[in-house]
Amino acid sequence: MASFLFHLGQYIMLMWRVFSKPEKMSIYRKRLFDEMVSLGLASLGIIMVISLFMGAVITIQTAANIDSAFIPSYTIGFTTRQSTILEFSPTIMALILAGKVGSNIASEIGLMRVTEQIDALEIMGVNSSAFLILPKIIASVIINPFLVIISMFVSIGGGYLIAMFTDIVSVADYVYGIQLDFRPYHVVYALSKAAVFAFIFTSVPAYQGYFAAGGALEVGKASTRGVVQSSIIILIANYFITQLFLI
Amino acid sequence: MIEVVGLNKSFGENHVLKDISAVFETGKTSLIIGASGSGKSTLARCLVGLIAPETGKMLYDGRDFLELNNKEKKALRKEIGFLFQGSALFDFMTVEENVRFPLDILTDLSKKEKQIRVDEVLERVELPTAHKLFPSELSGGMKKRVGIARAISPHPKYLFCDEPNSGLDPQTSIVIDNLIHDITIEYNITTLVISHDMNSVMEIGEYILFIHKGEKWWEGDNKKILQTDNEELLSFVNASGFLSNKKAGS
Secondary structure (H helix, E strand, O other), X not given: XXXXXXXXXXXXXXXXXXXXXXXXHHHHXXXXXXXXXXXXXXXXHHHHHHHHHHXXXXXXXXXXXXXXXXXXXXXXXXXXXHHHHHHHHHXXXXXXXXXXXXXXXHHHHHHHHHOOHHHHHHHOOOOHXXXXXXXXXXXXXXXXXXXXXXXXXXXXXXXXXXHHHOOOOOHHHHHHHHHOOOOHHHHHHHHHHHHHHHHHHHHHHHHHHHOXXXXXXXXXXXXXXXXXXXXXXXXXXXXXXXXXXXX | OEEEEEEEEEEOXXXXXXXXXXXXXXXXXXXXXXXXXXXXXXXXXXXXOOOOOOEEEEEEOOEEHHHOOHHHHHXXXXXXXXXXXXXXXXXXXXXXXXXXXXXXXXXXXXXXHHHHHHHHHHHHOOOOOOOOOOHHHOOHHHHHHHHXXXXXXXXXXXXXXXXXXXXXXXXXXXXXXXXXXXXHHHHOOEEEEEEOOHHHHHHHOOEEEEEEOOEEEEEEOOOOHHHOOOHHHHHHHHHOOHHHHHHHHO
């Protein structure tokens, strides 16, 4: 418990420094664009592949579990859309990015710590935590909702391909299902989650990397801790946000 | 000039620096020497504000670092250049960007003025064509040169070099030592070199502070060091193999 409170306090203090006034905005602007590319665009490929198969599998599984003749087949399209928008695109993508982006952030910052690059920044009078972490957090919080939107379209498109190339549901029924009872509020909810999760999967691994000490082994451990902790916190946050927004 | 008065630092029960006092003069290359774990790197880290000492004074041309407020400390840090043991170049930046970085952060120079300064210091460390290379593409000696270029690019008043020869072959070590020494005279700065390399001591040590188990054990220059009767210092010199190498060479 004492250790948990110590790390929570240290994390809050780090975030306080991260969001303090930057030295020179021009330096941060360039880093922000670099981070948007490295954290966002570099993840686009994996997001699209996973989303495509995710949508296809949701469609097949929903169809496979509907036995009753009283349940119309457009339910398959409806379920695919709802599952994708409400849960799979924002949450599963966040967990995947926690692995991909989170381990990258923790190891990058951890390596900078053990090779004294962070000390070099501090000696120059640079707020190293803000310089290294703030652009990553802002870039992720901005770019992740866009990744989630792309994921939603690709995932629903994956289901559409199943409807087109198999006979488990007709294309007409699938398209009718994905349009049925659409509530824009659900997209707002999903994108809000995406922004919160992006903050978690960048700031938690960044914290682990920033306080890494020792050598390569410790950086590896910090990276693992960053991924595991951010994944757990994302799942807990998912529960509370859902409770808050949907009930 | 940097003046250290009665500096003390402990890590828990371990008293790492014990009442250290010394004067490092402007325009001279001063060396802090001692065995591994003697406290010399801790002293350098205290001096640049990476570690806070418990007691003592660190006077930078009369300004006590420990008495300054945050704004004044930040201003003083702009006058300090630091060459790290592993060079600590930023991996995600090219050589040019690494050297320009302190100028971007610390100065209001125009883009053109910064470029002139970058070209000038890279020329000075004899790397006039390395601008677009990344640190991963450089040899150990080149990294040290870029580290020196980055440290001197904002024209600091004080230059700290932590083990500048570690991991370098003897020939490259001499080149780096001479480069540091020449820059000290050219820019008229106060240079402190942390080292346990006796070749460096004899080559550039205009003032030498020997630290043993966290205490100041001896001070002098490279002419006096071999005449010393200080047992701990003699043992350090002998352990370095410097005298036996010298005999074998002569």
